[in-house]
Amino acid sequence: MRLLQKLPSIRAKLGSVIVFAVGMTILLVYLTLGLGFRVFDVGDHWWELLLAGAIGAGIALLIARWVARGMTQPLRDMAQAAHRMETGDYAQRVHTDSVDEVGQLAHAFNRMSAQLESLEQLRRDLVANVSHELKTPISALRAHLENLLDGVERPDPETLQVMLAQSERLGRLVDQLLDLSRLESGDVPLEPEPVELAPLVSQVLSEIEMARPDRHVDLQDRVPADLPPVLADRERVHQVLFNLLDNAVRFTPSGGRVTVTASRHNGSVDVEVSDTGPGIAPEHLPRLFERFYRVDEARSRDDGGTGIGLAIARSVVEAHGGRIWAESQPGEGATFTFELPAAAEGPPTRGSR
């Protein structure tokens, strides 16, 4: 075995096995039929035996060479593809029809390279998106500063206010990106505890009202008081509710209504935030929760949106083992729903409410 491992190619290994097998056959024929049973006279026929062996071995070697070539082609292709992948070219695939171990290896290799390719694509998109998002507020700030230096603009409170808003946006963007990346890598420990949703929802609603006093939107709290608590990290649920309500209020025109409801579904609790805004066209629905995906980029930016709120909401909900989704009839508002596990019901700790 050791000896075989030293040979440089599969073809050489097959060849050596064939030469060994033919040699053994001739030796056995020589010993048994020639010397043992005296079927022929060894002295007269040894060269015919050798010749037959040599021809047999030659033909077998040719066939082995041909078979080994076909068998090992995918292996050579994979070696080459892996080599190109080292230089960042992930589009490499290996073609084979074989279903043996080599074929299975080639399929596994193809799956791996497809996965690497899409990861690489994601990474590139992310870097491009982040740079683009950072560039917008930075260029705006720079333009104002240059104008101030050139004396084109005066450092009056309005200009400074605009600049402050841009730098706040930059800070928010970086904070949210860091938060999202920590959530995705799983190194923010969640601290799940039984959380009563009704008080949390009314707290978030009053925060929203304070944060956007200019919006005349009717906020409706329809969370039933007898809802079982959810098992979740309170701060994170707060964050999800805030992101959903902030969107709903921002996208709903004055005079509209935003409603929060919640209901129990065996083992989990669904929370629904629905609005009477413009709604979302069906083709956008599946992509809303991707970072930086917005239906109307300019509008979302103008009112301070970073495009990461829903991506964070999804990461948080999924980290709790729940789901989040959006439904909408364009023109009739949108409904965002998330599901969280209900806390296991122990003996009642408080009197009935």
Ligand SMILES: Nc1ncnc2c1ncn2[C@@H]1O[C@H](COP(=O)(O)OP(=O)(O)O)[C@@H](O)[C@H]1O
């Ligand atoms: N209630 C809603 N009504 C209509 N569109 C919405 C609503 N909520 C979210 N969207 C769409 O989803 C996009 C992504 O939302 P989000 O991730 O919170 O980013 P941002 O709020 O910063 O724009 C928004 O830009 C908007 O196009």
Ligand SMILES: [Mg+2]
């Ligand atoms: Mg948002």
